[in-house]
Amino acid sequence: xxxxxxxxxxxxxxxxxxxxxxxxxxxxxxxxxxxxxxxxxxxxxxxxxxxxxxxxxxxxxxxxxxxxxxxxxxxxxxxxxxxxxxxxxxxxxxxxxxxxxxxxxxxxxxxxxxxxxxxxxxxxxxxxxxxxxxxxxxxxxxxxxxxxxxxxxxxxxxxxxxxxxxxxxxxxxxxxxxxxxxxxxxxxxxxxxxxxxxxxxxxxxxxxxxxxxxxxxxxxxxxxxxxxxxxxxxxxxxxxxxxxxxxxxxxxxxxxxxxxxxxxxxxxxxxxxxxxxxxxxxxxxxxxxxxxxxxxxxxxxxxxxxxxxxxxxxxxxxxxxxxxxxxxxxxxxxxxxxxxxxxxxxxxx
Amino acid sequence: xxxxxxxxxxxxxxxxxxxxxxxxxxxxxxxxxxxxxxxxxxxxxxxxxxxxxxxxxxxxxxxxxxxxxxxxxxxxxxxxxxxxxxxxxxxxxxxxxxxxxxxxxxxxxxxxxxxxxxxxxxxxxxxxxxxxxxxxxxxxxxxxxxxxxxxxxxxxxxxxxxxxxxxxxxxxxxxxxxxxxxxxxxxxxxxxxxxxxxxxxxxxxxxxxxxxxxxxxxxxxxxxxxxxxxxxxxxxxxxxxxxxxxxxxxxxxxxxxxxxxxxxxxxxxxxxxxxxxxxxxxxxxxxxxxxxxxxxxxxxxxxxxxxxxxxxxxxxxxxxxxxxxxxxxxxxxxxxxxxxxxxxxxxxx
Numbered sequence: 001x002x003x004x005x006x007x008x009x010x011x012x013x014x015x016x017x018x019x020x021x022x023x024x025x026x027x028x029x030x031x032x033x034x035x036x037x038x039x040x041x042x043x044x045x046x047x048x049x050x051x052x053x054x055x056x057x058x059x060x061x062x063x064x065x066x067x068x069x070x071x072x073x074x075x076x077x078x079x080x081x082x083x084x085x086x087x088x089x090x091x092x093x094x095x096x097x098x099x100x101x102x103x104x105x106x107x108x109x110x111x112x113x114x115x116x117x118x119x120x121x122x123x124x125x126x127x128x129x130x131x132x133x134x135x136x137x138x139x140x141x142x143x144x145x146x147x148x149x150x151x152x153x154x155x156x157x158x159x160x161x162x163x164x165x166x167x168x169x170x171x172x173x174x175x176x177x178x179x180x181x182x183x184x185x186x187x188x189x190x191x192x193x194x195x196x197x198x199x200x201x202x203x204x205x206x207x208x209x210x211x212x213x214x215x216x217x218x219x220x221x222x223x224x225x226x227x228x229x230x231x232x233x234x235x236x237x238x239x240x241x242x243x244x245x246x247x248x249x250x251x252x253x254x255x256x257x258x259x260x261x262x263x264x265x266x267x268x269x270x271x272x273x274x275x276x277x278x279x280x281x282x283x284x285x286x287x288x289x290x291x292x293x294x295x296x297x298x299x300x301x302x303x304x305x306x307x308x309x310x311x312x313x314x315x316x317x318x319x320x321x322x323x324x325x326x327x328x329x330x331x332x333x334x335x336x337x338x339x340x341x342x343x344x345x346x347x348x349x
Numbered sequence: 350x351x352x353x354x355x356x357x358x359x360x361x362x363x364x365x366x367x368x369x370x371x372x373x374x375x376x377x378x379x380x381x382x383x384x385x386x387x388x389x390x391x392x393x394x395x396x397x398x399x400x401x402x403x404x405x406x407x408x409x410x411x412x413x414x415x416x417x418x419x420x421x422x423x424x425x426x427x428x429x430x431x432x433x434x435x436x437x438x439x440x441x442x443x444x445x446x447x448x449x450x451x452x453x454x455x456x457x458x459x460x461x462x463x464x465x466x467x468x469x470x471x472x473x474x475x476x477x478x479x480x481x482x483x484x485x486x487x488x489x490x491x492x493x494x495x496x497x498x499x500x501x502x503x504x505x506x507x508x509x510x511x512x513x514x515x516x517x518x519x520x521x522x523x524x525x526x527x528x529x530x531x532x533x534x535x536x537x538x539x540x541x542x543x544x545x546x547x548x549x550x551x552x553x554x555x556x557x558x559x560x561x562x563x564x565x566x567x568x569x570x571x572x573x574x575x576x577x578x579x580x581x582x583x584x585x586x587x588x589x590x591x592x593x594x595x596x597x598x599x600x601x602x603x604x605x606x607x608x609x610x611x612x613x614x615x616x617x618x619x620x621x622x623x624x625x626x627x628x629x630x631x632x633x634x635x636x637x638x639x640x641x642x643x644x645x646x647x648x649x650x651x652x653x654x655x656x657x658x659x660x661x662x663x664x665x666x667x668x669x670x671x672x673x674x675x676x677x678x679x680x681x682x683x684x685x686x687x688x689x690x691x692x693x694x695x696x697x698x
Contacts, residue, residue: 103549129549138582138615200452200478201553201587202546209582230589233558233636234485237590238550244585266487268636282631287582287617 001026001068001099002061004087008073009033009054014045015156016072016101019185021048023164029064030055032087047300047326058087058094068097070188080104089115097122101184103198126184127198129207136205140247141288143216144348146341148223149248150296151280153270154263155235157256158298158326159226160186165296165325166223166252169334175341177221180211182242186225196227197238204238205245212246221341224248230279231268240283247288250340252333253277253318256298257310273318294336295322350375350417350448351410353436357422358382358403363394364505365421365450368534370397372513378413379404381436396649396675407436407443417446419537429453438464446471450533452547475533476547478556485554489596490637492565493697495690497572498597499645500629502619503612504584506605507647507675508575509535514645514674515572515601518683524690526570529560531591535574545576546587553587554594561595570690573597579628580617589632596637599689601682602626602667605647606659622667643685644671 001024003017009031021028021041030053031041037056042048055061058069069091071084080088080102088098088106092115098106105125106112116123140147148166150159163179170177179186181193194207208224215222224246228235253273262268270276277292284290295318299307307324315322321336323329350373352366358380370377370390379402380390386405391397404410407418418440420433429437429451437447437455441464447455454474455461465472489496497515499508512528519526528535530542543556557573564571573595577584602622611617619625626641633639644667648656656673664671670685672678 103551136583138617141582197551198549200547200549201590202452202584204550204586205583231635233487233490233593233596234554235551236593236635237553237586237588239586240579240589241550241586244582247582268487279635286580286585286628 001028001070002064002066003028003031003070003072004084005031005033005073006084006087007033007035009036009044013073016185016188017070018045018048019160020070020072020188021050021052024189025191026068028052029066030061032056032058032061058090062094066096068099070099070101072101072185072188074102088112092116092119092121095119095121097124099124099126099188101126101188103127126187127195129195129199129203133199133203134206134210135202136209136245138247138287139213140209140245143212143222143247145216145219145222146250146344147212147246147248148221148250148252148337149226149243149246149290150223150252150254151226151239151243152229152254153256153276154229154232154259156263157254157259158296159254161298162252162254162296162325163223163225164189165330166334166337169325169330170221170337173334173338175221175338176219177223178215178219180208180215180222180224182208182225182227196242197235201237204241208242208245221337229262230283231262231270233266243280243284244287248284248290249344250293250337251277251280251284251290252294252296253280253292254296254298256300257307257314258302273314273320277318277320291340292320293340294333295320296333297322297324299324299327350377350419351413351415352377352380352419352421353433354380354382354422355433355436356382356384358385358393362422365534365537366419367394367397368509369419369421369537370399370401373538374540375417377401378415379410381405381407381410407439411443415445417448419448419450421450421534421537423451437461441465441468441470444468444470446473448473448475448537450475450537452476475536476544478544478548478552482548482552483555483559484551485558485594487596487636488562489558489594492561492571492596494565494568494571495599495693496561496595496597497570497599497601497686498575498592498595498639499572499601499603500575500588500592501578501602502604502625503578503581503608505612506603506608507645508603510647511601511603511645511674512572512574513538514679515683515686518674518679519570519686522683522687524570524687525568526572527564527568529557529564529571529573531557531574531576545591546584550586553590557591557594570686578611579632580611580619582615592629592633593636597633597639598693599686600626600629600633600639600641601643601645602629602641603645603647605649606656606663607651622663622669626667626669640689641669642689643682644669645682646671646673648673648676
């Protein structure tokens with residue numbers, strides 16, 4: 001896979017690309033961004049160890065023999081500029097499948113759709129909702145698998161990453177666990193899921209319920225990737241739809257430790273973890289009680305001593321097992337999950 | 350206008366038709382439903398005083414010389430059956446505009462779209478979201494108009510109806526008030542609004558914010574029609590998006606008095622009004638504090654003595670002014686609104 005991020009590849013915007021690089025089943029061969037050409041991805045995004053070059057053009061990227069092109073970053077301004085459309089068309093002509101994570105759908109563009117058909121390329125509009133989604137029936141309240149959900153203080157604090165780290169660590173302990181993706185990055189990583197932020201309001205919770213119930217009983221634990229935050233004026237509706245549609249038994253609270261208020265000028269302070277956990281528990285309880293059982297911090301950008309201090313103080317304040325599961329051993333969080341899972345199993349019997 | 354409700358016109362399904370009959374700017378001339386042909390709308394839906402015949406075919410309906418056809422009821426099963434599509438096509442050929450409140454969009458059907466263009470008919474897909482909606486920025490937190498919102502115990506308890514009755518009564522008191530529709534019936538009644546239940550998750554709150562801010566300062570009071578319920582596993586996300594995007598100063602709690610649990614088998618009991626009001630206040634407070642200031646009951650189907658008893662007991666339990674604004678004088682609720690509005694104005698100065 002090659003990734004197009006022309007004039008857009010920076011740390012803030014690289015969330016999808018980095019998720020796919022870290023956890024995806026495709027190898028990322030190059031990123032296209034003429035503004036940063038000549039650098040490596042790891043020069044711009046710390047925490048990536050692989051050597052992935054940034055190149056200046058599609059032609060250069062094609063020399064790596066990719067199978068597909070990923071549009072994982074919205075271009076500045078939102079809408080697709082002519083120059084990107086040109087790159088997409090040339091990619092199709094070169095035989096690449098296109099994976100598109102934007103809210104703008106390529107399959108709705110007759111010219112691009114016809115071109116893709118002609119060249120036998122697959123256009124994957126990751127965020128395009130499937131048809132005939134149901135209204136949630138509250139079925140997850142009676143699931144047999146143990147349902148976990150990551151919830152957070154804000155967008156982009158690490159809810160998906162924490163869930164993926166938990167999946168890996170829980171599997172190593174011999175307990176079966178499935179991850180249900182609810183955002184474009186998660187869906188690109190796993191190949192399936194529900195793009196809840198793009199689903200019409202009436203069907204958000206139903207879409208999540210459908211995915212979970214399709215897996216119910218096939219794994220000991222099902223973990224649902226949360227979205228947004230109950231504190232976020234733009235996204236709280238999506239957050240609550242996941243909480244009520246997914247009806248988790250337990251919550252993992254995720255937070256980026258150096259974030260004091262939610263991002264992008266809303267002027268909304270983030271309360272301490274204990275208050276956030278209670279807020280999520282109260283919202284969940286309207287449909288089904290859920291317990292906060294652990295905290296995952298994203299200490300990215302902090303020195304190690306500061307990170308450890310932050311983890312310690314969050315653990316004391318929240319009275320919950322806390323760690324940064326990417327940076328440190330996730331054991332303390334996984335122990336909390338498996339203990340609560342055992343309690344759940346015992347009660348079910 | 351004529352309304353198609355073939356094999357679907359009953360009290361439960363007639364919500365949109367009845368709203369449009371009661372409050373809309375179009376006169377409803379006839380309802381098409383061969384199963385009930387020969388009866389009057391008021392024979393099936395009590396509370397409608399106008400004489401509107403139910404006829405068996407489009408041909409009969411056309412004898413009333415309508416300008417447009419309303420599809421306000423989803424046909425049984427959800428998808429549009431061939432027989433309905435046939436009626437829609439014949440209506441277009443007869444020169445009728447089509448108002449469509451379903452989640453299935455007629456403008457997406459190339460054949461129907463071409464036919465409408467040929468006959469110079471307008472296809473209004475009421476629930477089709479507009480393009481390029483914004484993510485909410487939290488702007489309604491700083492609105493200058495006094496923002497009211499109706500919230501409810503469940504779907505179809507009377508949130509829109511209460512808001513429309515309040516609008517009429519407040520205007521009579523010489524205070525300017527605007528109604529912002531958020532559902533298909535409200536949009537069909539006023540001719541504009543945001544079909545929040547059909548808007549992709551990320552943009553629900555932003556859509557509402559956009560409508561309110563476009564009116565801000567142009568009326569003393571803006572009242573937003575709430576949707577769903579925080580208790581509803583399928584729709585709570587939509588409800589919260591309205592509460593956070595709309596950021597009201599005050600809430601009117603709406604409830605259908607004989608409903609003890611939310612509809613359609615979810616087995617979720619509805620707590621007393623005082624608890625529901627507190628739940629909404631707590632959810633609102635995450636973005637902006639809002640006070641519950643009155644309760645509107647829908648006592649439809651109860652005898653008058655029972656209705657009055659129910660209003661009295663709800664008033665005592667909630668400690669809030671309570672009435673059924675359709676059945677009785679809405680004065681007590683309007684007084685509460687105007688008093689709170691005065692408090693708000695004084696504080697703003």
